[in-house]
Amino acid sequence: MKFNISNMTVALAAAALGAASCTANYEDINRNPYEVTAEDMERDGYAMRSFMTTMQSWVIPADVNQCQFTDLLLGGPYGGYIADANSGFNAGKFSTYDPQSNWSPVFYRVVYTNEMSNFTELCKVTEDENAIAVAKVVKVAGVHRVADTYGPIPYTQVGTGVDPVPLDSEKEVFKAMFADLDAAVEVLTRNRAGMITTDADRLYGGSLERWGRLANSLKLRLAMRIVYTDFTTDDGRTPQQLAEEAVSSELGVIEDNSGNAMYTGFGKDGNPFYVCFFSYKSGAGDHRVAADIASFMNGYADPRRASYFNESAFAAGGYAGLRNGIQIPDDERINNFSRYNVTASTSLMWMNASEVAFLRAEGALRGWAMGGTPEFFYKQGIERSFEQYGLPGADDYANDSTLKPADYADPNKDYSYSIKARTDVTIKWAEDGRELERIMTQKWIAIYPLGQEAWSEQRRTGYPRFFPVVVNNGGDNALTEGLARRIPYPPAEQEHNGDNYDAAVGLLHGPDDYATRLWWNPEQ
Secondary structure, eight states: OOOOHHHHHHHHHHTTOOSSOTTTTOGGGOOOGGGSOHHHHHHHHHHHHHHHHHHHTTTTTOSHHHHIIIIIIIHHHHTTSEEEOOGGGGGOOGGGTOOOTTTTTIIIIIIIHHHHHHHHHHHHHOOOHHHHHHHHHHHHHHHHHHHHHHSOBOOTTTTSSOSSOOOBOHHHHHHHHHHHHHHHHHHHHHTTTOBOOGGGOSSSTTBHHHHHHHHHHHHHHHHHHTTTSOOOOTTOOOHHHHHHHHHHSSSOOOOSGGGOEEEOOOOTTOOHHHHHHHTTTTTTOSEEEBHHHHHHHHHTTOTTHHHHBOOOOSTTOSOOOBOSSSOOOSOGGGGGSOOBOOOTTOOEEEEOHHHHHHHHHHHHHTTOOOSSOHHHHHHHHHHHHHHHTTOOOHHHHHTOOSOOOOOBOOTTSSSSOOBOOSOOOOSSOOOSSOHHHHHHHHHHHHTTTOHHHHHHHHHHHOOSOOOOOSOOOSSOTHHHHSOOOOOOOOHHHHHHOHHHHHHHHHTSSSOSSTTOOOTTOOOO
16 A cells, blocks of 8 residues: 555645634635525535544544554554454564554554545535534544554644645644644533534534533543653643643533443444454454453453453353464464454444543542542442443452452463463552552453554553563564554655655654654653
8 A cells, every 4th residue: 555645645735724723724615604505505514514424434444444454453452452363464464563564554544634634624614613623523533543653643734835744743743632622622612502413423413512521531531641741732731731621621521421432323334343353254253352351351250251252162161362463373263262242233432431530540640630539530430331331240340359360371272372461460449559550451441442542551551461472573572572662654655755754753762663662652
């Protein structure tokens, strides 16, 4: 797949997208509504709905093929949730740090381009501040995943006439994303009783108030992402201040499962995770549950296992995960490992109340004003997760002080490689120096299957403790025990866009490879 930052961004630059306001330079379309026909109005309304729903469909791609690249082959293994199970992937895959050439560009070439170009086009066809505010929230929800994958990306100078559009440092991208969220929250709070048309909303039925809470929750997520940096906004706000603003704002953050960001509206094939787990490879599926998540939840005797996984077909039954980074055997026994318990109609989750509670638990642990203690929000995070799946027993689970993550025992005994657990962290809250590990471990379990977010948070904190890869074809021994820290820019970029590529690499904190840490990712 050919990838070129210059080619990709020329069309975006021509659209004259302003970083702070999507209506900049569009005076020619700021027409008096009394001077347009009903047909014009309907056409613009239809176009707005189309651009809005298209943007939503790319946050976590609803397209099966693209979702497989971003969230099952990349985010799934790196987040400890999903393992590759198709021997055809042995030619090169993310989990062994040598993906095939058409895999790496997808987040950048497809997801980023669709989010930014559809946002630009939406701003051309509507002056509705509510629609624009919602679109800004959607844009940040999608684009921050791209920045968390590569590092520097184009953001602030798209639309300025510069060609090729240079990449911004990660710090500048985060500044721009916070500015977009702040602007959206202001509008959505002021118009909280209002609606956008339900035809333009595949998450919240048009509710501006619920979109405002998602905006604040994303602001909290991004503030926590950069907690180990020296970041301040242009007006001097720190990550702590941004996080405290989010939870104390008039709309607040997502606090219960009614506010979960759940995308619906798939095509005829349904949820892309369902297709990848159950339809590909002649009905056997390309993926299985990863050994990491299965071993943690088996050790904790976690009641959510039946909601997350299908039982394995091995004689012992139960839930069996598959190690990542193996040479996948061309063997029918691979089909015996557990799969994600997903159906064609299962919604795609962007963010849930449980994640927000755990973010607040971490903030409170750092002494931030989150509205409660670390223990309170830690237990609330577990409770919200159990509630999401209609399960009792959250209190008993949260108060268990004996169960620990299980060692991994390969049910086949010969190709998935048994290994000891990498941690013995227990569930019950205790002030013993392992509070952050508990928060991150339980958050990781609760946000399944958001592998991209899990990977980002594992990089940031070092938790949970994943199993090392079995096979490392990436040329860096540090990756075997550690984890990929980012994805390199596609090789074609260096070949076809050398000056811009060199400038982009200059913004990194090391070479353009898997081992270079992003700006927000500290040494563990």
